[in-house]
Amino acid sequence: MAILQASDFKKIRTPEDFLKKIEQLYGRERRDLSKHLGNPPDVRNVPAKVWKQIREDEEALMLALLVGFGSMMLDDWMDSIEVFTEEDVPRERIRRRFMSTARKRSRAVASSVTRTTKKRLRSALDTEERVSKRRTLDEILGTARAETVTRTELSAARGAAAMAAYEGAKSLGLDVHAVWTLRPCDHCKVCPNLHRTDYPFWSQYAAHPPAHVNCCCVIELEYGDRDDLLSRGVIREGDHSAVIDAKVDERMPYFEPRL
Numbered sequence: 001m002a003i004l005q006a007s008d009f010k011k012i013r014t015p016e017d018f019l020k021k022i023e024q025l026y027g028r029e030r031r032d033l034s035k036h037l038g039n040p041p042d043v044r045n046v047p048a049k050v051w052k053q054i055r056e057d058e059e060a061l062m063l064a065l066l067v068g069f070g071s072m073m074l075d076d077w078m079d080s081i082e083v084f085t086e087e088d089v090p091r092e093r094i095r096r097r098f099m100s101t102a103r104k105r106s107r108a109v110a111s112s113v114t115r116t117t118k119k120r121l122r123s124a125l126d127t128e129e130r131v132s133k134r135r136t137l138d139e140i141l142g143t144a145r146a147e148t149v150t151r152t153e154l155s156a157a158r159g160a161a162a163m164a165a166y167e168g169a170k171s172l173g174l175d176v177h178a179v180w181t182l183r184p185c186d187h188c189k190v191c192p193n194l195h196r197t198d199y200p201f202w203s204q205y206a207a208h209p210p211a212h213v214n215c216c217c218v219i220e221l222e223y224g225d226r227d228d229l230l231s232r233g234v235i236r237e238g239d240h241s242a243v244i245d246a247k248v249d250e251r252m253p254y255f256e257p258r259l
């Protein structure tokens with residue numbers, strides 16, 4: 001049975017709904033893996049088709065998460081562009097661009113999540129001492145991981161929607177700037193160096209937030225003359241050496257979600 005029915009999409013409206021869906025999926029993965037790991041448990045006993053199913057289910061759920069939340073945000077973004085132009089906002093083009101990012105992202109996240117599950121299982125089971133198969137699965141595919149994935153992918157939905165809107169506004173000839181903005185959450189050492197810089201600077205380090213797991217930065221669109229925005233402190237010039245210094249002890253993967 002498919003993990004998501006068409007009717008489910010309408011019921012998924014809040015981060016809590018998603019968390020619940022992801023936890024359900026993880027519960028099913030734990031049962032499937034437990035059955036196939038065998039006794040003594042060994043990752044090599046799990047058939048490729050089981051891993052494939054897990055990856056496909058993850059991908060379907062991630063796409064639902066990204067599209068479910070991204071669409072709500074996209075509508076708001078498109079309404080906000082309308083304020084600055086007499087022309088028709090290219091809603092279809094903006095939506096298509098967002099969908100293409102969401103599809104790529106869900107594929108990448110599903111592969112990353114599945115790979116990590118396999119790797120963590122292997123290293124947990126490859127120890128000398130006997131480990132509990134059940135406890136290992138509970139740890140690897142538990143609530144903490146589901147929460148991390150939800151948090152990070154909500155940030156991805158927000159970031160991808162903002163960038164689709166940014167491209168749409170630019171295509172109308174508007175003087176628009178995509179500004180990286182920190183939000184109150186735990187930050188790595190790199191994100192603060194991107195704060196309030198605009199697209200030409202921060203895009204050298206990330207495609208859009210999240211820059212890493214649990215990154216809650218957002219993109220804000222600012223309209224108007226860049227020099228004017230700079231003098232008012234709405235935008236600031238980025239400092240490459242500060243980002244690179246920060247990267248020395250805190251690696252920031254370029255748009256590579258390692259969930």
Ligand SMILES: [Zn+2]
Pocket residue numbers: 186187188189190191192211212215
């Ligand atoms: Zn960060």
Ligand SMILES: [Zn+2]
Pocket residue numbers: 187188191209210211212215216217
């Ligand atoms: Zn961040």
